[in-house]
Amino acid sequence: MTVELHRLSNGFRIVTEHMPGLQSASLGIWVLAGGRHERIEQNGIAHFLEHMAFKGTKRRNALQIAEAIEDVGGYINAYTSREMTAYYARVLAGDVPLALDVISDIVLNPVFDPKEIEVERGVILQEIGQALDTPDDIVFDWLQEESYPDQALGRTILGPSERVSSFSWDDLSGFVGEHYGPEQMVLSAAGAVDHDTLVAAAEKLFGHLPRTENRSTTVPAKFLGGERRVIKDLEQVHFALALEGPDYRDPEIYTAQIFSSAFGGGMSSRLFQEVRERRGLCYTIFAQAGAYEDTGMTTIYAGTSAEQIGELAQITMDELKRSADDMSAQEVARARAQMKAGLLMGLESPSNRAERLARLIAIWDRIPPLEETISNINDVSTGDVRAFAAKMATRAGTAMALYGPVDAAPSLDELRARLAA
Numbered sequence: 001m002t003v004e005l006h007r008l009s010n011g012f013r014i015v016t017e018h019m020p021g022l023q024s025a026s027l028g029i030w031v032l033a034g035g036r037h038e039r040i041e042q043n044g045i046a047h048f049l050e051h052m053a054f055k056g057t058k059r060r061n062a063l064q065i066a067e068a069i070e071d072v073g074g075y076i077n078a079y080t081s082r083e084m085t086a087y088y089a090r091v092l093a094g095d096v097p098l099a100l101d102v103i104s105d106i107v108l109n110p111v112f113d114p115k116e117i118e119v120e121r122g123v124i125l126q127e128i129g130q131a132l133d134t135p136d137d138i139v140f141d142w143l144q145e146e147s148y149p150d151q152a153l154g155r156t157i158l159g160p161s162e163r164v165s166s167f168s169w170d171d172l173s174g175f176v177g178e179h180y181g182p183e184q185m186v187l188s189a190a191g192a193v194d195h196d197t198l199v200a201a202a203e204k205l206f207g208h209l210p211r212t213e214n215r216s217t218t219v220p221a222k223f224l225g226g227e228r229r230v231i232k233d234l235e236q237v238h239f240a241l242a243l244e245g246p247d248y249r250d251p252e253i254y255t256a257q258i259f260s261s262a263f264g265g266g267m268s269s270r271l272f273q274e275v276r277e278r279r280g281l282c283y284t285i286f287a288q289a290g291a292y293e294d295t296g297m298t299t300i301y302a303g304t305s306a307e308q309i310g311e312l313a314q315i316t317m318d319e320l321k322r323s324a325d326d327m328s329a330q331e332v333a334r335a336r337a338q339m340k341a342g343l344l345m346g347l348e349s350p351s352n353r354a355e356r357l358a359r360l361i362a363i364w365d366r367i368p369p370l371e372e373t374i375s376n377i378n379d380v381s382t383g384d385v386r387a388f389a390a391k392m393a394t395r396a397g398t399a400m401a402l403y404g405p406v407d408a409a410p411s412l413d414e415l416r417a418r419l420a421a
Contacts, residue, residue: 003357003367004195011183012206014199015357015367017190019350025096025191026351027198028088029107030358032186033179035082036152036292037218043152044159045175047080048124048167053087054078055116057109060102062116068102076102080157083292084362090351093192097201100187104205107180112169121164128158135238135403136284136303142401143240146226147297153221181212188358191350221295225399227412234404237309238301241316241415244397245289245296248363253291254376255388260289260298261335262385263323268334270319275302281312293363297399298392306405313410317418324390329382339377393419 006014034046055062069076074091076099087107089099131137141156148154158164187202223244246252264271264287271285285302304312346352347370360367400412410418 005361005367006195006199008182008203008207010207010209010211011181012185012187012202012209013361014187014189014195014202015361016188016193016195016198017353017357018193018195019191019353022093022191022350024090024092024350025099025189025193026088026090026349026354027096027099027103027187027189027193028086028354028358029103030186030188030362031085031087031107031180032083032184032362033175034080034084035155035157036221037083037179038152038155038175040152040155041163042171042175043155044124044157044164045167045171046085046179047157047159048120048164049110049172049175050078050080050085050087051120051124052112052117052172053106053110055120056111056113057105058111059105059109065102065106069099072098074099082153082157084358086355086358088351088354096189096193096198100198100201100205107185108205108209110172110176112172114169117167117169117172121167124158124164125161128161128164131158135232135234135236136301139238139240139401139403140299140301142228142230142403143242143299143399146228146399146401147223147242147244147397148221148295149224149226151221152219153292153295178212182206182209183211186358186361188354188361190353190357218293221292223295223297223397223399225397225412227400227402229402229406229409230404231406232404235305236303237306237402237404237406237409238303239309239313239409240401241300241313242297242399243300243392245298245392246291247294247296248291249293250291250296251376252388253289253296255380255384256289256291256296256298257339258332258335258377258380259323259327259385259388259392260287261338262327262331263287263319263389264300265335266338270323270331271300271302271316274319275312275315279311279315281308281315285312298396306408309402309406309409313415314418317415320389321393321419324386324393327382327386327389332380332382332385335385336377336380340374343373343377 076089
């Protein structure tokens with residue numbers, strides 16, 4: 001399998017990986033603009049724009065967009081994150097030109113029909129309502145807001161209802177003009193694809209776009225931390241804790257990922273074994289490491305009863321402190337193996353490969369060899385993981401969000417004091 005990268009004269013990038021033996025391909029356009037690139041009055045517009053791309057172009061209406069891909073048995077979708085927006089499809093090899101034509105059409109030629117804007121506004125307001133009714137979703141939005149208060153990175157991707165209710169054609173077009181320049185786009189494809197063919201097609205479709213040299217810059221994020229407690233009559237308390245971590249270019253990101261796996265990444269992890277298996281305090285508990293361009297966070301989540309939230313939170317802090325002293329070589333080796341296996345197993349999917357290629361281009365503007373990534377994982381020692389855990393327990397910024405019957409839950413200050421004891 002060979003990764004190839006080409007850059008058009010206007011900065012548009014094409015990255016592909018041919019996977020022999022496959023009869024299908026995944027491809028898409030990743031736009032390096034998401035929630036954190038919005039001004040406060042724009043909050044939610046990147047996601048609104050993603051929805052509107054499927055509501056009609058100069059060449060196709062909404063039904064024709066869906067039928068074009070589904071008539072050939074393919075799949076098309078999109079998502080918005082805090083740092084990018086993706087429009088992608090999975091099709092059989094012979095339908096790759098069709099998929100690229102459709103995806104480029106929805107990215108380059110949306111019409112933003114006022115009637116469709118109103119229809120989709122209603123859909124997104126329903127989506128916001130659904131998120132508010134899903135405790136283990138909304139608690140992470142609140143945790144993000146407490147981690148990065150009054151910052152673009154802390155705001156929700158969906159945006160508040162009052163802003164979504166006011167977005168207009170001018171707002172959508174303005175965001176495209178600011179952030180959908182060719183140097184902010186990556187065409188990524190994997191599977192049964194031919195690099196030269198895609199480059200030639202991309203030149204015709206995107207080569208005419210002018211650079212947007214005066215685009216706005218991202219405001220650096222700063223993890224500040226804080227606490228939010230929302231009382232509601234639910235069956236469980238939803239507990240989410242964030243600890244400041246490295247950004248995705250920091251070499252310590254590999255240590256953060258291995259630590260989070262050993263600490264709460266699976267059934268053999270410390271949190272799962274101590275909190276669920278030994279004490280029966282919850283059904284779900286996990287830890288994960290996330291990262292952005294200039295910051296990151298290790299997140300811990302659990303759902304438990306109002307009577308047991310105090311014990312669960314205290315044990316979580318105790319286990320964090322203890323992992324700095326006695327995280328074993330066996331635990332670290334298991335976490336390394338899980339990380340490598342997850343990476344390699346994921347690469348058997350062309351969709352995962354296309355996603356990975358786009359993200360690596362966004363981060364590094366190159367594709368680091370897989371061997372380099374594996375070597376970085378292997379280089380993380382038990383000492384590195386213990387030192388990282390110690391930093392998490394003693395110096396990392398912290399944030400907490402609680403939702404449900406939270407009266408008996410300890411405060412963030414009490415949990416910090418427990419870490420310091």
